Amino acid sequence: MESPTASPNYGSWRCPDGRFTKNVLEPGSGVIKPKEGARCIICVEPLADPTRCVEPLADPTRCVEPLADPTRCVEPLADPTRCVEPLSDPTRCVEPLADPTRCVEPLADPTRCVEPLADPTRSAGYPTGIWVQIELGEGDAGLDRLVDQCLETMLPGEVCRVDGLLGVQFVLKLASFEDGKEAWELDVNGKMERAARDREMGGKAFRDGNLEGAEQRYARALRLLVCTPGEAEEERIALLSNLAACDLKKGRLREAEVRCTRVLDKEPKHLKALYRRGMARAGMSDWTGARADLENLLKLDPGNKEARREILKVREKQKNEQAQISRALGKMFL
Incomplete structure (x- = not known):
């Protein structure tokens, strides 16, 4: 990430992706800023909303x-x-x-x-209002990711006000930090351990309904394993399948189909990938493709109740579509 340079009057800096603007209240010291994996001593203080009591x-x-x-x-x-x-x-x-x-x-x-109102700053996994040590990059809530992104631009001792999207405002203080190992510094075992942890935490975020946090974890784990040898192939396949599940939840059907196809190219009997690709194709009205995936899944797992329920729906919709086509063709020759 591009880093801001504080002006003599401290000034402000806008993140290139537009997610937040940082206003420096107290400048930090030194030249080194924390990176992913750094252990940071921070305090996040949500700003009071004058319209609420x-x-x-x-x-x-x-x-x-x-x-x-x-x-x-x-x-x-x-x-x-x-x-x-x-x-x-x-x-x-x-x-x-x-x-x-x-x-x-x-x-x-x-x-x-x-009564308490919905407040985007309350979704933070990082505690607010107290000094706490966090590992940069380990937050899964929306505010956590904003904090992480801002921390990468800060110097020890710096205090800033962060104005994020949707009116989110908070004061962020960075007391100090200790550098952790970046991805390129890890050996193969270290990368696989971190990727496995990210997949586990991503699964928890997914079950909690935090799709953004889940996607962030799965994608980071996948990046860690890009250059690892074949022993990480099973983990990469699982991560691709999990990202496809996020795509489905967000309605990105084509992306889900592509990811599942990548999984099935490597592991043709991957049950979750067959189901998820079948659901993605059904969502795009590709009844033939969806039916093929679900039928293959039932051959491998005859007791799969979800697949059996969905294939009945697919067959019915395919039948209705064929009937509509037949009626339309019949009218052409009247």
Whole structure:
């Protein structure tokens, strides 16, 4: 990744892929920046959203969601003496009022003014608000990847504000780091161990519904094994098949078909690849190809319930398509 050069007034830098802008608050020292595998001491501090009120309040009768009328804290009430004074912050009702009976009714949870809202910074696997040691590249959540990408541009001691896509904002501090081994420095066993760990963690991310994290793990593991000898072939095949599963989940049917074909070229009896290619072809209305894959799978694994269920659907759709074609051809000669 291209690295920013801090200006004398610290300045800002925009990532070439547009994922984030980094504003340097305190410059770091030295010239060496962390790389993948480095053990970094960091602190991630999500920035407060001024439109939300989720901090504990001393007065449980204060704070409501923004209302249609920004000059009033609640809608007009039957009692005209309650809560009609303009507030300094038109989006919140947190100013103490002279009359404790005014503003809003007490909330169910007296420690919070609203229920927790969806916050992209809360999806982080890296802990926030505390100093913690992480291994760069080991985060799977969306914010983790943003943190990793930013860390590769930072110097020890640097503090910066990160403005990401979709309004994500946080302060990132890098206290220090120790270099880890990069991929090219690993021997064959080291590469295979790291690839196996990435495949395992990718599987966990996939089961948790984190497709981006799973893809990142599988793709990195595959890159590690590109130049390894034949003993890593089985691992490469498994990774290609897993990437095809991610393609299917994301609706990338052609990519899934291509990856599965690469697997089947090397291992024609790979059950998962046969199933996934059959599903990809069915999704593209290639009923003949899908039927062939599922029938081959059932020859190898007659008890596969999913394949048996899907082949019934494929046969029915293929039958309907052929009937439509026959009707259309019949009309041509009337």
